[in-house]
Every structure is written in structure tokens, then in C-alpha cells.
Amino acid sequence: MDKQIKPTEVIDFHDFVKTILEDSKFYLGIPELASITDVPQNKLRYWNQKGYIQACGERKKNQFRFDAVFQIYTINFFQNEGFTLSVAAKKATYYSQTFKEIKKGLHSRLKQIKKTPESTIIDLGLFDPDPSKNLSLRIEGKQVHFELN
Template identity: 30%
Template sequence: MIGKKLSLKADVIVGIGDLSKMTGVSTRQLRYWEEKGYIQAVPSKKNTTRKYKFEMSYKVQAIKRYLDQGYTLAKSVEQAEELRKKFEIWKKFIMDKVEKVEIVDAENDYGIIDLGDLEGDQNKRVYGVVDENGCHFEVRRQPDMDK
């Protein structure tokens, strides 16, 4: 077991009471959502406390957020699933394109994200900038490598 990485997504399991406390959704409501197939517990023996993968807390929080905004339960589940898919796309992009993150001002959480060469032009690089002006992109010319 030494050296094994723990994954919040795959390895951390929480009971229904903990999930309820983490999300602000009652255990009764969680059981109803499970009965409807909107959330899934980890398979277990009969007559044991329901357990959930930690990642289910994200889905429950998203469903609750949409319910609080006035969506129906079915529409909230649909919106939560769409949000999950969008996050997966975002994660793929970030994992593929972010080359380096430089902290410019740790106190204010300002920094520069290197997104690599501008497509089709290796003389220009794209950066995501977070500074006092908010978040924006910059395209910067690469210094001449010939000199």
C-alpha cells in the first residue's frame, strides 16, 4: 500500500449522512434521488448504510444549485449532467494546452498561464493573464532565437 496514490474520485467513500452534511441535501431527499436513478450509491450488502463515491458530492451540489434556482428535479439533473460534460471538456483542454503557470502576485492570486504557440505561427505565444484588470488573453511575440 506504500506509494499508492489516493484518488478522491475513485477511492474516497462517504456515508449518506456525510454526503448530506457536505451538500445540505437531506438524507431522505438523497434516498429519493437514488430511487429515481439520479444518483448512485456504491453497491453494498443489504441493510447497510448507503455509501457514495466522493465525486457524487459534486453532482448532488450541482443538482441542489439548479433546484435552488427554480428548475424542476428532472431539469436540475439534466443541467448537472451538462455541467459535468462541460467540465470534462474544460479539463481535457487544460491538461493538453497549459504548458506552465507562473505566479506573479501570490497575495492577489495573479498569474500568467502559458497556453503555447499560436496555431500556425511559432513566433507568437498565447497567454491567459489574471491581473488587476481581471482575466484576459495576450498574444506575445517570441524573442528571436536566431540572435
């Protein structure tokens, strides 16, 4: 039976999120990527052959970092918008780099994440302009607010 979360209980899954944000050795194969992104396996193999997505890992054979999911979604998005594959791949590379920078920024600033039934609080550490204060991001439903404590 699943354990029910009491309203006063706080779950801290900071380490888990930090592991996801860092460049881990979590790899996906072509079948998993196809399932996640709804892009056919033969298309993914073609993109890999052309260098639009890069295999990695110890064997470097059809193993991809989790970041490839973003790259694939983005290529597919731009192709659906009417761009050629090569242009879509260039645009996807640009946005994938931006995505990696966002991940890097979050990874370096993330101190703690607390989840309650009412909200999620993301502790981003000391507020640079005033190191006596702490910067947090509070998410309650569709409302998102920064807080200085």
C-alpha cells in the same frame, strides 16, 4: 511558522492542478459531499438511488468522484429555481458534461501555472494559428487577459 512568499519568488503548482483536472482516483463519501454542497445526506442517498448521481470507485458504495460536487450543486441550483428533480438532474447532466469538456480542454492545454503576489499566469502552450507564439492567460485581481509571447 509559514514561509512568506517574496515578491520575486514564483510558485509553480502545475503538476498539482493537472492532477486535479484529470480523472483521478480521488473519491468523496456522502458525508463529505453533504458538507461541501450543503445538501442533506438523505437527499444525496435518494439521488444516488434514483441514478441522478452515480457512485464509483473500487467498492462502488457511496464513493463519488470529485465531479459529483458540480453535479450536486447544479441539481440543487435547478431545484431551487423551481424545476422538478428529474428535470433538474437532466439539466445538471448537460452542464456537467460541459464542465468535463472544459476540464479536458484545460488539462490537455495546461503547460505551466505561475503564481506571484501580483498575478497568476497560466501557460496554455503554443498558439495554434501561429506556433511560433505561446498563449498565456494572465490574471491580476479582477482583470483577465490573454497574451501572446
